[in-house]
Amino acid sequence: MTDMIGIQPRTEGDSTGEDFSASIMSIEIGPAHPAMHGIVRFTTHLDGELIVGMDPEIGYLHRGFEKESENSKWIQVIPYTDRLNYVSPLLNNIGYSMAVEKLYGIEAPRRAEFTRVIMGEISRITDHLTCLGAVAMEIGAFTFFLWFIKAREYLWELVEEMTGARLTTNWTRFGGNANDLPDGFLSDLADRLAKLKDVMSECDKLLTRNKIFIDRVKDVGSFSKEDALSFGFTGPLLRACGIPYDVRRADPYSVYDELDFEIPVGSVGDCFDRYLVRMEEIRQSILIIEQAADKMPDGPYMTDERMMHYPDKKDVYGNIEGLIDHFKLVMEGHQPPAGEIYMPIEGGNGELGFYLVSDGGGDPVRVRLRPPCFNLVAAMPAMTVGHYVADIVPIFGSVNMIGGELDR
Amino acid sequence: MDEEISTKESEVSREAGELTVLLQQEFPDAVTGFHAHRGDETVVIERDALEPVCRFLRDDSRCSFEIMMDLTAVDLLEMNETPRFEMVYHFKSLTHAHRLRIKVRLAEDDCNITSIHHLWKAVDWYERECFDMFGIHFEGHPDLRRILMYDEFEGHPLRKDYPIDKQQPLLELKEVEERHIYGRHA
Numbered sequence: 001m002t003d004m005i006g007i008q009p010r011t012e013g014d015s016t017g018e019d020f021s022a023s024i025m026s027i028e029i030g031p032a033h034p035a036m037h038g039i040v041r042f043t044t045h046l047d048g049e050l051i052v053g054m055d056p057e058i059g060y061l062h063r064g065f066e067k068e069s070e071n072s073k074w075i076q077v078i079p080y081t082d083r084l085n086y087v088s089p090l091l092n093n094i095g096y097s098m099a100v101e102k103l104y105g106i107e108a109p110r111r112a113e114f115t116r117v118i119m120g121e122i123s124r125i126t127d128h129l130t131c132l133g134a135v136a137m138e139i140g141a142f143t144f145f146l147w148f149i150k151a152r153e154y155l156w157e158l159v160e161e162m163t164g165a166r167l168t169t170n171w172t173r174f175g176g177n178a179n180d181l182p183d184g185f186l187s188d189l190a191d192r193l194a195k196l197k198d199v200m201s202e203c204d205k206l207l208t209r210n211k212i213f214i215d216r217v218k219d220v221g222s223f224s225k226e227d228a229l230s231f232g233f234t235g236p237l238l239r240a241c242g243i244p245y246d247v248r249r250a251d252p253y254s255v256y257d258e259l260d261f262e263i264p265v266g267s268v269g270d271c272f273d274r275y276l277v278r279m280e281e282i283r284q285s286i287l288i289i290e291q292a293a294d295k296m297p298d299g300p301y302m303t304d305e306r307m308m309h310y311p312d313k314k315d316v317y318g319n320i321e322g323l324i325d326h327f328k329l330v331m332e333g334h335q336p337p338a339g340e341i342y343m344p345i346e347g348g349n350g351e352l353g354f355y356l357v358s359d360g361g362g363d364p365v366r367v368r369l370r371p372p373c374f375n376l377v378a379a380m381p382a383m384t385v386g387h388y389v390a391d392i393v394p395i396f397g398s399v400n401m402i403g404g405e406l407d408r
Numbered sequence: 409m410d411e412e413i414s415t416k417e418s419e420v421s422r423e424a425g426e427l428t429v430l431l432q433q434e435f436p437d438a439v440t441g442f443h444a445h446r447g448d449e450t451v452v453i454e455r456d457a458l459e460p461v462c463r464f465l466r467d468d469s470r471c472s473f474e475i476m477m478d479l480t481a482v483d484l485l486e487m488n489e490t491p492r493f494e495m496v497y498h499f500k501s502l503t504h505a506h507r508l509r510i511k512v513r514l515a516e517d518d519c520n521i522t523s524i525h526h527l528w529k530a531v532d533w534y535e536r537e538c539f540d541m542f543g544i545h546f547e548g549h550p551d552l553r554r555i556l557m558y559d560e561f562e563g564h565p566l567r568k569d570y571p572i573d574k575q576q577p578l579l580e581l582k583e584v585e586e587r588h589i590y591g592r593h594a
Contacts, residue, residue, distance in 0.1 A: 059556035064572075066541075067565055071572050102446050229474040229502075232530030245502055339445040342478070342498055342509065353478060355496065359487050370478040370498075378533040407556055 024052060029392065031060050037134060037396070038403030040377065049388045054381040061403035069367035073333035074100060077367060079170045084369065084405040087130045088123035088348040089169045090159065092405075097172035098253060099343035099354035103336040104174065106308070111299045112176040113255045117292045118189070119162060119171070120254075120345075121285040125196070126152050126159075127348030127400070128236075128278040128285075135275070135397035136207060139216045144207050151199040154192040161185060173309060174334060176302030186293050193286055200282060208279070217271035221383045221395035228269060231382070232375040235350025237399070240277045241269035247346040259291050274398040307334070333362035340366075349373045349400055371405040425449040427508050430470060435461055450509040458512055459522045465499055465508065466527055473499035473508065476528035479535065481514075481542045485568040491515035493544065514544065523549040541566040 030041040039060035045053035065084065069077045081092040094116050101107060108116070133148035156166045161182055163169040171178050207213050223233075228241040238245055244263045248256040264280035266273025302309055307325055315322025338360035344353040350372030357366035376399045383395050424432070428442045428451050438457030443450050453461055465471045478498040485492055493514040500507050514521060523546035525531045535546045536555040543564035546552060554561060560579055563570050 059554075059558070062556045064565065067570075067572060070566075070568075105446060227529070230529040232475055232477065232528065234475075243502065250502070250505055251507075340450070341446050341448055342507070344477075351477065353498070355478060355480060355498070357482055365484075365487065366480075366482045368478070368480045368496075374533060374537075375530050378530065382529075 037401050040401060046389065051384050051387055051389065054384055056377055056380050058377060059407050061407040065369065065408035066367055070364055073362055074336065074364055075334055078172065082168045082170055085348060085402045086167060086404050087402065088127040089167055090119045090123040090171060091347050091352065093169060093172040094120050095345040095347065095352045096354055097174055098345060099341060099356050100174045100336060102341045102343045103339060103356055103358055106175055106303060106305055108176045108303060109300045110297045112301045114292045114296050115177055115181060115301065117254055118289050121289045122155050122158060124348050125282050125285050126155050128282050131400040132275060132278055135394060138393045138397055141207055141213060144203055147199050147203055151196050154195050158189060158192055161188065173302065175305055175308040180301040189293060193289060197286065204279065214272060217275060217394050220271045220387060220391045221398065223269040223383060227382060231379040235372055236274055236277045236281065237376055239264060240266035240273035242267050247344050247351050251344060253345055259288050261288050271394045271398045335360060335362050347372050349402065369408060371408065373399065373401050373406050377401055377406060434464060448509055450511060452511045455512050455514065455521055459524060461510065462524045462527050471501065472503040473501045475500040476530045479531060479538060481538050481544055483542065483566065483568045493519060493542065495521060519544045520547055522547050525549055543567065
């Protein structure tokens with residue numbers, strides 16, 4: 001599409017001699033528009049219905065995540081990460097905790113890692129369900145949206161069962177999780193996954209070969225591999241272009257190297273490929289969850305390293321080490337060794353990377369989040385120029401912009 | 409306690425990795441330091457060498473860094489280090505499945521660095537964000553505007569000397585003429 005950026009406006013006048021078509025019309029889409037996911041403004045320059053230029057304006061949801069984190073204790077950042085990607089908050093929790101664990105050079109126990117995999121994949125599914133449901137709804141398939149949101153509800157009930165909250169999960173800790181699997185969680189999980197599979201097969205029949213849907217998404221927003229790499233695409237959009245890059249395989253973290261799953265790829269990177277990739281990723285995530293649930297080992301859900309978590313109450317009241325650890329954790333907080341690390345995980349939209357700098361003290365020097373959809377929104381002009389106004393809706397929908405992580 | 413700290417510091421490896429050695433061979437004058445912490449290979453280079461080093465990293469078949477993963481800065485004001493700013497570039501190669509971090513030191517009174525927007529398209533917005541948050545000027549960037557903050561914002565919020573509770577002045581409504589004329593591109 002990039003070769004179409006140089007399109008010149010038509011300059012011929014109409015029959016009255018008055019030149020109506022000579023000027024390019026600028027239309028503001030957003031910041032608050034029904035087809036905008038979150039708050040973002042596009043200044044589009046149109047020649048008739050054809051988009052000849054676009055300037056995205058972001059930042060409406062800037063909360064100062066990085067500044068706030070640098071003025072907090074390390075552990076106090078975890079609740080802020082819930083609010084980054086608000087359709088898959090657990091992945092942000094996991095990403096940040098794993099980054100701090102890398103800074104410490106410790107690992108969570110295996111049971112904690114398997115639980116994280118299950119919860120992380122549940123979050124990935126809810127992320128994809130939300131994105132696909134919204135795309136389908138915006139181009140007219142309202143039933144699909146309702147069924148997917150219903151399926152998302154099954155999973156969010158699981159998240160609630162595990163963490164006590166649907167959105168503000170605040171669930172991981174450095175070196176483990178806040179709690180172990182609740183009683184009966186794995187049987188509930190199997191039950192919900194069966195329901196999800198039913199929804200998936202029904203919705204697949206409803207949309208994947210639906211001509212009205214395909215006409216709106218096929219060959220819309222196609223993107224070349226070279227451009228996708230240059231723009232720093234990751235996640236489903238890069239895979240839709242045909243590049244099988246997935247952090248879970250490329251830089252295996254947690255226990256993903258013990259699990260068997262495939263990475264779906266598309267060919268031309270249009271909105272239909274993105275739809276198919278996301279649908280297949282949901283199925284693969286279901287497989288991952290089932291394997292992780294089968295392999296769930298026994299053991300602790302929290303590391304036994306000192307100074308990583310509050311000591312047991314009997315130690316606080318019973319011996320001096322416990323009392324000192326408790327006091328230092330409350331007064332000074334966690335103190336990861338000095339150094340800097342970059343820890344990427346596969347988020348719902350792509351590589352979710354945390355770059356942390358520590359000086360060995362209780363406050364982070366730098367907490368930097370690499371938001372996956374920042375690059376995707378940056379490429380919106382390149383994706384839409386040469387298309388028509390109505391194509392903005394499926395293209396932007398498939399980008400799955402999440403204001404929380406985009407603007408931080 | 410002192411002993412504990414010293415063992416912690418020694419976790420930062422001073423051994424030169426493969427890419428570090430390669431960069432040292434190709435740019436002997438530019439590489440001023442290197443380290444690896446938890447396997448993250450880091451090379452510190454001179455400011456003037458940034459553009460040729462990045463071009464080499466992208467184009468050389470031994471590096472092949474197709475993705476410019478992240479670009480940010482760190483303000484070292486509270487660590488009492490000079491120069492004050494550190495530019496941090498993260499690269500990812502899919503061909504060789506390796507990552508590299510490049511760092512450039514910038515002094516407070518001379519926050520200028522060459523823009524590398526022509527090498528990766530992702531850099532355009534990253535540099536705008538870095539300018540917005542840290543006030544670092546990227547020479548040669550075609551459109552260095554604020555991106556997360558609004559144009560009238562005073563200061564650069566991620567600098568350590570920007571107080572977290574600082575209030576910004578209220579903006580007056582702009583005159584109609586100055587606003588974007590709705591419907592017609594001026």
